[in-house]
Amino acid sequence: MTNGANAVINSLVESGVQVCFGNPGTSEMHFVAALDAVPQMRAVLCLFEGVVTGAADGYARVADRPAATLLHLGPGMANGLANLHNARRAHTPVVNIVGDHATHHHRYDAPLESDIATLGSWLQGWTRTATSTETVGQDVVDAVAASTDGAGQIATVILPADISWTSGGTVGTAVPPVPRVVPDGQVIAEVADVLTSGAKTVILIGADATRVDGLLAVSRIANATGATVLVETFPAALDRGAGVPGFDRLGYLAEAAQAQLEGTEHLVLIGTRSPVSFFAYPDKASDLVPEGAQVHTLVDIRDDVLGAVTALAGKVAAEHTATVQDRVEVDVPTGDLTLANWVQVVGAVLPENTIISDEANTSGLMLPAATAGAPRHRVLTLTGGAIGQGLPVAVGAAIAAPDRPVLALQSDGSALYTISALWTMARENLNVTTVLLNNSAYAILRMELQRVGAQSGGEKANSLLDLSRPDMDFVAISQGFGVPAVRVTTAEALATELTRAFAEEGPHLIEAMIPPLL
Structure with missing residues (x-):
């Protein structure tokens, strides 16, 4: 028994x-x-x-x-x-x-x-x-x-x-899955009326609408109605690149998001929530929906998002096709690594069907633009804002898809929360290439210190946002966990090492020395 x-x-x-x-x-x-x-x-x-x-x-x-x-x-x-x-x-x-x-x-x-x-x-x-x-x-x-x-x-x-x-255990009896529901025809008709009204409308998408089939349907809707499409700020999984419709993500900074939404009369939510500021700031609004704009929910995230967006496309865009991103070949940049050129290197050498675990944080602000025309890939983002996700998520992704390259884009401060994930990568011989962006700072917190209106510049305050004294040697740390590692300071070297790592089996780490955002 x-x-x-x-x-x-x-x-x-x-x-x-x-x-x-x-x-x-x-x-x-x-x-x-x-x-x-x-x-x-x-x-x-x-x-x-x-x-x-x-x-x-x-x-x-x-x-x-x-x-x-x-x-x-x-x-x-x-x-x-x-x-x-x-x-x-x-x-x-x-x-x-x-x-x-x-x-x-x-x-x-x-x-x-x-x-x-x-x-x-x-x-x-x-x-x-x-x-x-x-x-x-x-x-x-x-x-x-x-x-x-x-x-x-x-x-x-x-x-x-x-x-x-204790003895006496038995295998449980299968439970039928709860079917996910497509909104009824009235809901779809009401949203269709909004989209075809001629008013300025923004569609904000999340969940399965950020996968390729959902993106194709949303693109058809946008082409038919003239609506603007934005992806939620931190989607769980976003398909991107050549052959996939490309849409901007809603900005992380409240000011950027408000600029994207300015003048919106109707906001249609597809598998996501109404947008709010990530933090409260003195004298700034928490709700990012423009005053006077009406919010409409096509489908909640727990229901059949793909079915809903497909049905809506059938109603308003039956004669329209999707617009997909063309493949754009990018030359490898030259010179010392900067916030602008390291992402261009990624766009230039990224293999087809790569899964990107993105915890680059402030160092990766230019990544979406640099990889828009790269081969098709999927981005897994920091959905809840609790740092230390990037390396572990890369571990899980590599085990789920052993035939696909996994690229972990990892900032230095966040990496330290879960750096032992490198050991699991080595032990399981996972095909994960980590680009660890070392700027020796909690750059995101330097920015937030200014944004919340706190007086900055003091020795104690600055010391809590600084990751030097002593500088950390991520090459040595990685090698200590069994993952081969190199340090690069130029765009050419990053391209060479990334290309080599993608071509070889098993995990690799590249410590990329870049300047901080602030």
């Missing part, structure tokens, strides 16, 4: 979950032991729980199905919450298996005792504590179904150790 841990793993596999990213502890040892009995489950060790959760996020954004995480009690889950926050904002399906103390051990208030369920509820997803070995398999099946409900969410199963080690 199988134990609870074996039932959990087999239930995951039967539900289509084939990868488990983990950082286990004592309460999860029966789960670890049971992995050898289930060859269909790939187990990937990460050295920090923030890498575990970020990798599960990246995997699902590319594979379009959830991975599992294995986390150790409340502290382990707490360490992974920042990247689970990003996954929540991306509406990514993730299934957390969080080990807990044996049920009879709770009353002793052991050092690692904590309220795991409260941590799960913070993610605004689905959480259940397993109460018996006989039903734990069904708990897991229900969790997988919950994670893929709608656009995707975080589902957490709390697994007490005694339920894991």
Whole structure:
């Protein structure tokens, strides 16, 4: 008779979950032991729980199905919450298996005792504590179904150790997926009337509308109606490049977004939320919708976004085709690396079907323009703003798509949160090329210090935004984790090393020395 841990793993596999990213502890040892009995489950060790959760996020954004995480009690889950926050904002399906103390051990208030369920509820997803070995398999099946409900969410199963080690577990019964709904004809007709009214209209898109099929439908709508299309600021997955319709993203800075939306009379939301400023600033509005503009929702992110936009295109653009981006060959620039030319190098040498995990932050402001005419690629962005996502997401993406090159564009400050992801890249021999942009500063915070109206220039304030004294050697750090690395200071050298890294199997890191934005 199988134990609870074996039932959990087999239930995951039967539900289509084939990868488990983990950082286990004592309460999860029966789960670890049971992995050898289930060859269909790939187990990937990460050295920090923030890498575990970020990798599960990246995997699902590319594979379009959830991975599992294995986390150790409340502290382990707490360490992974920042990247689970990003996954929540991306509406990514993730299934957390969080080990807990044996049920009879709770009353002793052991050092690692904590309220795991409260941590799960913070993610605004689905959480259940397993109460018996006989039903734990069904708990897991229900969790997988919950994670893929709608656009995707975080589902957490709390697994007490005694339920894991006790015999009597069985695989859960499959749960039919909840169908995603296309808006009724009246909603589509009302939005169609807005788009064909002649008023200045902006369409803001997210979710599946930022994948190639959604983009093609949106482009047809724009060509038929004259509406302006913008992509949400941080899409979970955005298809771009040659053969794909290209649209600008809504600006991160409130002033830039307001300029893009100025004069809008109608704002149509397709799989995204109404835009707001990322932070509050003195004497500035939080709501970015222009005064007097009307907001219309075609489809909520949890419903059938692709079906909705396809239906709308059929109503207003039946005779229109999409406009796609032409392939634009770019010469490799020359000279010392700058904020402008390093992105041009990426645009010049990017391979077909690359997946870009973008956490370049201020160093990458010119990246979209530089890669617009590059070969087709997909960009995974920092959806929730919690830094330390880039390297873990690249890990998950590379495991989900081993036949595609993965490029992690990573700023120096953010990299340090989850730098141990490099070790997992080396251990799994993942085809991830990391360009680590080293400007020795938290440049984004230098900019925000000015934007919030705080008086800057003091020695203590500046010291908290500076990453020098001592300078960090990312080549040595990368090599220490087993990833070959080089440092470059010129555009020509970056192009040479990027081309070489893309051509070779396994992970590589290129430390690119660039000046800060401020």
